[in-house]
Amino acid sequence: MSRLDDGTLSIVEDSSDAAASARGAHLFLVLESLKPLAPPVRISLSGVAQVVFGRGSSRAIGRQQLGNPIQLSVRVADPWLSSMHARLTYVLRRWILEDAGSKNGCTVQGARQTQAQLEDGDIIELGYTFFIFREELPHDVGDPMIFEAPAPDQRIGKLATLLPSLERGFSRLASVAKSTVSVLIEGETGTGKEVIARALHEQSERKGDFVAINCGALPRDLVEGELFGYRRGAFSGATEDRPGLLRSADRGTLFLDEIGDLPAPSQAALLRVLQEREVRPVGATKPIPVDLRVVAATHRPLERMVEEGTFRADLFARLAGYRVELPPLAMRREDLGVIMGTILRELAPERAASLEFAPRAARALLYYPWPGNVRELEKCLESALVLVGEGTRIELEHLPVAVQAALTEAGTGRRPAEGNAEREKLVGLMREHKGNVAAVARTMGKARMQIQRWLKRYDIDAESFRK
Template sequence: MDGVDLRCRHPSRLPNDGEYCPAVADKGDTLSLVEENVPGQARRVPHLFLELECDRPLVGPARWRLVGIEQVRVGRGGARRSKVASKVLSIQVPDGWMSVEHIEIRHVDGGWIARDLGAKNRMLIDGQAASEAELSNGDLLQLGHTFFRFRTDVPDVGPATVDFQGLEGVGPLSTLSPAFGAVVERSAAVARGRVPVLLVGESGTGKEVLARNIHAQSGRRGALVPVNCGAIPPNLVESELFGHKKGAFSGASHDRPGWVRTSDGGTLFLDEIGDLPATAQAAFLRVLQEAEIVPVGGSRPEPLDLRVVAATHHDLKRLVREGRFRHDLLARLDGVTLRLPALRDRTEDIPLLLVLLVRKVAPERPDLRFTPAAGQAILQYRWPLNIRELEQALAGALALSPSGSIEVAHLPETVVGTEEPEPPRELTPEESKHRDELVLLIREHGGNLSAVARVLQKGRTQILRWVARYGIDVESMRS
């Protein structure tokens, strides 16, 4: 399925004072999500994401860059909209469970402090009620039935505000993630060339979807031919890839073109290229070098118009060092490398993926809702199997809730927290430094968190949240 082009009504800037900025993305010109080819080179700045409205999950998410903002105010309104005035970002959401003035987030001494404004339904941060707390990277805020995510590690690229509400043309490559947006934009830039593309990412991150989009934008007349290198029987690899002549071996009763020849004039997508056997690696290297193929049992080279997109979840350089992958083949395949982020690093896109799934398996459910507990479970789960796992979980939940809201009971046990799928994510350098300082203080005070809170001039609840986030074993430090 091809992605859609998106357009943002405002360029990459902060709105003028008093200007309402829905910045609704719609069909049209390409939405420029990146200003640099490599997002890792961009500075990291704080953003606020609206990830999910439980009562309107198909409306879509939004994001706001907080550069130049001193205060954020969030409350209930008749429609979802935002404006900036005098360095204050005001956000309104039509959530009946929110108060008109629900919370404020202030930029204080380099940090961001969230404060409940006396709302009837208190602010929850990572599931815990809080009157006031300093926000940390990745914190999930629940306001009424709406979830926001605060992040400090977002590349400073793209528009200041992007809001997907009202967008009917959401495609599989639509994104609020600057990191994934950069990947999509780079893939479009190389699509019409013949340079090989290597897609690297965990299983289920959408490598085949991106490969199909590259082919769709390439202008090549032939088909995209997907090949799972790890699923070919070892004794048939060369025959399946390169074809064979009649009588080439026992059972070869007729000529067969093979997948490489079938992709002539189109795109050959080699999924799990790291699993390609060594003998086939050598033969395929020659195909890439000479742009021609010799079928098994044949003697005359046949010219090819070949474009290769390969994908892997392996570290191919490590496989080269271990002698399991040819370095010269890697050099041929690695024309442009695109690294797809894991779903846990782009949770803001979960509502967009939800829209696609509902459209696919339950188009009759435009009034779909989530209970807040189910919404929190989906947004806090790590999704080790990425988009594929999300699709299966939501498909199952839709089947178990033919009408009404999706509840926690409709979700898999792993998602609701009864199983631990993987260790916590890798900390950013800033978080690692903060964790080390916190561990030192806790050890100095014999595990007394109240004493640590007094030293840091923070509430004990805040210290508990940090301890949970960083996985600190306080009991081992108690005197």
């Protein structure tokens, strides 16, 4: 979590890098295709010289022996693994994956390899088990070397992640929830903003209701009546007193979804409510006190809207007491296994434990760019379960055609599509702004530090655009 220039707090995965005291290579055990509910694991490779992979009678991840250099052993009860399957070794500042004489081989970015130098974001398949390698992930030196995704009953709502900074952010939500500080959740559509808002309400122990309002869906001329209520006769059609949505959230949580869509006059009225802690229904002479906890969400770059003058700076400051930015799913592929496990448990509680993914299906799920984020993943698994019927194995053909097509991408050994698209977008903007990182940050509605991290991640030289 980091303190932003405006004094608010942020738990953005990238923005919180400042709080992370180190960067280092990590390996994620993302998914066991045959046991999708088995908890995914993050392994820090700091100080590690070698990791050996092989089949075990049960999952066992740990040090091979005490002392330095650290040698780790990753044993998974995957019948497709050989007892000595592969080795990952740190050589001349590079991580090299080598097949150790396995029967079924090693696959990196969809291509069979006997030896490969790993790159950031590489997807590795050993047997039917999927791993992701991250070269320079921000983390805390105090983070455990081996971190297993928390069991469902240990989570805040259904929030779980293997990414160190997001994990720190999620665990802080529990204490934020108990306060009345307003929370602003930013993220693309379907990333789980409402899930966070509901989790905050559940943890808050507030007695009132959770009231969700989609600010973008309110008819423009009725916004204030809907939000603040009205007195009978306040306007034609007001045939009775209406309390309004804000008052129905009294002593509870008011979730203002798509806050960026709130028209300017309503922004001013909402600001008054938050400042005065009272609501004045349309046509009423006296305000009514309300006890509100406000959680707002947006997929629009609110900070940029403030700069452009389309969103009030004072309202933004009020709403952004604590900020959460949810990355797009394609930027947190390491969490695909955790999230799929949660969704399968939710959609099919009775049979989730017996479900498995055919490896080709698992591969497609891992490579697909998920433009619709977690919502799209949820719909994809929902329809797959219908198509599986009484069966227990989710095959490639049970997945939507677009997801199936991701296999072709996987087969080429290239980076996942999202990486290319992100990179191209960034290169385009860097060219347009002649290498001015601050200008690119403004255009994207992101912090300058974040753009710098992306430049590093995608190996883009800002200097080359300044000539």
